[in-house]
Each structure stands twice: as C-alpha cells, then as structure tokens.
Amino acid sequence: MNHRPAFSPRRRHLLQGAFAASLAPAFVHASTGWPQKPLRLVVGFPPGSSPDALARVVADPLAQALGQPVVVDNKVGAAGSIGVTAVARATDGYTIGLTGNGPLTTAKALAPSTPYDVARDLRPISLVASSAFVLAGSNAMPATDLRGFLDFARAQGDKLSYGSIGPGSGSHLAMELLKTYTGIRAVHVPFQGFPQVATALMGQQLDLAFMIPSIAVPQAKNARLRLYGVSTAQASPGAEDVPPIQSALDAKGSFDVTSWNAIFGPASLPAPVVDRLSQEIARILQAPEVKQRLLAQGWVAIGSAPDVLAHKIAEDTAMWGRVIKLTGVRSE
Template sequence: MHTDPDFSSRGRRLLCGTLAASVLPASLAPAAASAAAGNWPQKPLRLIVGFPPGSSPDMLARAVAEPLGQALGQPVIVDNKVGAAGSIGVASVARATDGYTIGLTGNGPLTTAKALTPSTPYDVARDLRPISLVATSPFVLAGSMAMPAADLRGFLEFAKAQGDKLSYGSIGPGSGSHLAMELLKTHTGIRAVHVPFPGFPQVATALMGKQIDLSFMIPSIAVPQAKNGRLRLYGVSTAAAFPGSGDVPPIQSALDRQRFDVASWNAVFGPASLPAPVAERLSQEIARILQTSEVKQRLLEQGWLAAGSAPGVLAHKIAEDTAMWGGVIRLTGARAE
C-alpha cells in the first residue's frame, strides 16, 4: 500500500489542533469566553448527527444524549442533518460558534470524505475539535453458503486460487465495507470483483441468494444470519476478537506478520471554536457514561463496543485512519458516488 509523506504533517496538525483552536478570532471571543467559564452550560446543547433516525450513529447519539444531559444539567438535543454520507452534519458543526453545538458521526466523514470527495466543505484538522470516541465495531468477513471453505485459512487459500472469479459486495465505492476488502486484497493477493449495493440488507440478500460470494458486513446483520445457517463467517476485521461474533477469529491471525486492524467507529467532536476546557469536560462525562453497564450492554446488543477517550486519543485515531485509508483510496482510485 502506498504511503503519503504529507499525512505525517497532517497528523501533527490534527494532534496540535486542540491547542491551536483555543486562539480564536475576536468575533468568536464572547461565546468562547462564556463557554469556557465555570458556569457552562447555561442552555441546552445541540448534538448534530449527519445520518437518519434509526441509523447506527443516531442510535449511539441517543444512547449518550440523555445521560449526558443529566450530567451537565442541561438537555442534549439530537438534531439529524442528513446528506452527503454524513458530511453535511459535520459541516454544520464546523460552522458553529455558539459554544453549544457538537456532533456525532461515523469515521468516514472524519477520515475519508476529503479524499473521496475533494469538494468536502471542511478540513478536519483546521475546522474541528476532537472530543471522544464513542463506540467501535469490526466488520465481519462473510461468505455465501456456496463457498466451500469452512474456516479462515481455507478461505484465503481458496480465494487466492480463484483469480477474478469471485465477487464481493459493499455498500458503495469508498465505504468501509469496500475499502476493507480492498485492503485485504493488497495483503493477500485475492482478486475478487467489486459489486456495490445501496445498503447492508441488500448485500445480505445477495449473499444469501448466492449472487455474490463475499462481503465485509456489520455484525448486527451478519451474525444472526450465520447462526441461522444462511451465511459463513470467516473472520473479523479487528486485531482482537469481537465478543458479539462468537468464536470468529481475527483475520490478522492468518496473515503472518502483516497488520490488519480495521474498525468502524463513531465519535463526538465539536467545532474548532469550542474551548478546550469544554471539550475536556465533555470527554470525561462521555467516557463515564460509556462505562456504565447499562450503556455498554445496549451498545453490544447493536454490535458495538463502548469506547470513550480523551480528545488527543481521538485526534490520533483520526490521523492514523486518514493515512491508512488515504493509501487505499489512491491505490484503488475510489471516489464517492
């Protein structure tokens, strides 16, 4: 996979962003000063989600919003601003200057949006302030019941021998399910042909109908169908096993010394104008909420592992994944549709 020396400087900019963003233009000073004071918050917060009600980001936002509001003493209102694969919601947060607007999004708008769509109207390092990871989930490598291989190593041997006869489904060019398979192809020599679909339900239907052979899918859809004997599960995309997928092994376990650690994740972030003390407080409250047994179980039932992190940890994760996926995007020429 190609690497880009510009990513190292971009990563440094992102990691330093929480410090640089505290130096604000005079026009932003009143809101920032009010928010940074000890009496924050004095009114409800708006939590913008760039995906529709019922989506994973929306579910995660609502799992966090109510207890966060209780902790802060002000309601946290979820506001769905849908479009451009989540980027419209992120752009809305980037423009906010009131000290009371934050956002929650999946990883794509924070790591791949600019590479896939150069006209994306925000720069993550310049315009956003990381707050906290919320939850992570692997993709599950699923195969149709027509696949003869019974386990991960058998699958890799079989797939490599098929040349371009195999096909794999994804939820569209540039999606996590697409890029994860392209990354696996670079590590293994598999040459499966890409077939895009509108969403994971359609991918699952095609797999179960044996119209395609493979897909990286979300656990909440793939695992139940595998338990019903309608799909085969070969591996999870993270370096560690996932408790929600039974005994399905990490793909990395069959790749010798090659690293394969791919996760879908969601995170809370704010605009660059959000003062660092506010981001730190939100990070601490969110981390505490995510460690409660009730929230952890609720998320696990939906196929997610509760996370929670300091702002700097999220900044590092954004920079790391931006570099990794940027290489895959350049290698494949992927573009958002």
C-alpha cells in the same frame, strides 16, 4: 504494509485509566449557565445504523448530566460527510456530531471537494467505541469456511459484488485492502448504512460485505448469512467463533482493521465546552452498564480526552491515505 489495531486491550485500558484519573470529583463548568438550551447531536447515517445506535446510547445519559435534552438529528448522505459538514458550519455552540471514522480520516483523500477540513473546521471531543468488522456472505455463496471463501471469490473474477456504508468508509477500504492481499475482484456497491447492506445480503442481491458484529452475527445465527472472518488479528467480542482473516493470508501481510466512532464539534465550540463534554462522555462510557450494553452490540466502549481523538484521527488519516494510494480508490 502493517495495519495495526486501532487500540490494543492494554493500550485501551491505560488510556481509559489515565483519563479517568484526570477527572476531578466536580466538573469545571464550561461557563456560567451553560447549557441553557437543548443540544443537537448530528449523525450522518440513517436511523438503525451503528453511529445512530451509539448516539442514542450516549444521548440520554448526556442529557441527564447536562440538564438539557440532547436531540439526535440524522443528516444522511455522502457516506456521513453531509452530517459532518452540518456540524462544521454550526455556530450556535449547541451542535455536536457523532460519526464513524471514515468522514474524519478518508473523506478528503477520496473526494478533494469535501467541503470541510478536519483539522481546520472541527474540534475533537471523545472517542466513543471501536469494533472489528465481520466478513459476511449471502447464503448463495457455496463456501462454508474462510479459505474456501477466498478460493471461490478469487475464481469468480469481477462477478461478485460487495457492499459498504459508502465510499471511504471502513467497510469499503477494508474490502479494498483485502482485495490487494487476495486477488479478489468483487465490485463495490455503496449503501446508506449496515441495515441496508444486511437486507441486500439476505435478499441475495449482494454477495459479500464487511459488517459490524451487532448486525451480522444475529442474522448468521438465524442462518440468513454466512460469516467467514473478522478483520482483527485476534478474536472479536460478539464474534468469538469467527476466525481472523489474517489466519488465512499466510505471509502476505498484516490484516488488522477496526471501525471506531467519535464525537466532535465545530471549530467554533469553546474549549471549556469541549472539555466538559469530553469529561461527561467519558464518565458515561466508563459506566459498567453502558460498557455491557455496547459489548452486547459488538462494540468496546472507549471514552477519551480530545487530544487522544486528535492523535487517532491523524494516525488513521495517514494509514488509510497509504491504502487509498495503494488501491487507487476514489469516490469522485
């Protein structure tokens, strides 16, 4: 099975360049007087999580551009699906959401009772940023390098536990994919967000996890975690010294997995509003200071047109659907 990177550097550059060129010097306003009140930016993960941090990077400059406050509203639960559901049901024209890829690509396959349908109930607005995952282990793990870790983990059977930010999240499915390639049998333990996963790892209540570099790398530098590999085929910003997991898999298959976050609205959100929000968000994410701020956290800023996000959702829904079928993962 070939798992392609979410965005190659060249493809990301072309997407950004093409979209930036399409932006007129002045915005075509969604409608006269819009917005007339604050916007609500719903995040389905807790404060301190990566979606929350990204939302707060975007919220202030978006508020300045729109001339109205943008209030981040954390609605936590069901691996981000509660927040997405809140957006899908909003009809006020002033509610949007930011989430990781899981609730937009895998929720329905993992839990058929998920109350929203992405294609029917949501409107894509913009990709925000992408990142590799870092495979982290607690200091109780005796292995000090990637191959040593894989050998040790295989020998433990189901005695090891791994954390994720919820069923169907990228951190969950990436580990399930790694298990199919390596024979590791670690048991899944879901958490609300990466800060909680990191706390459990550092407290040695958890053995391993795929995490984002912005949380894992600083703790590793303080000798509170071990880092074994990155989920992308190439070195990752923020974790340049950590080897790609692919390098230890020999010919077993391509392991190239990324996490991404995106902003979306309810299906009822008018198209002119979607277009203006997409343009504003793209401008924000193309600002050098924002790019650098995100890069320092291990994220590569994107910014995209709505149809680019729609295509990415469809592409990853199909890809992760194959992984879910292969692994038999379910959240219900």
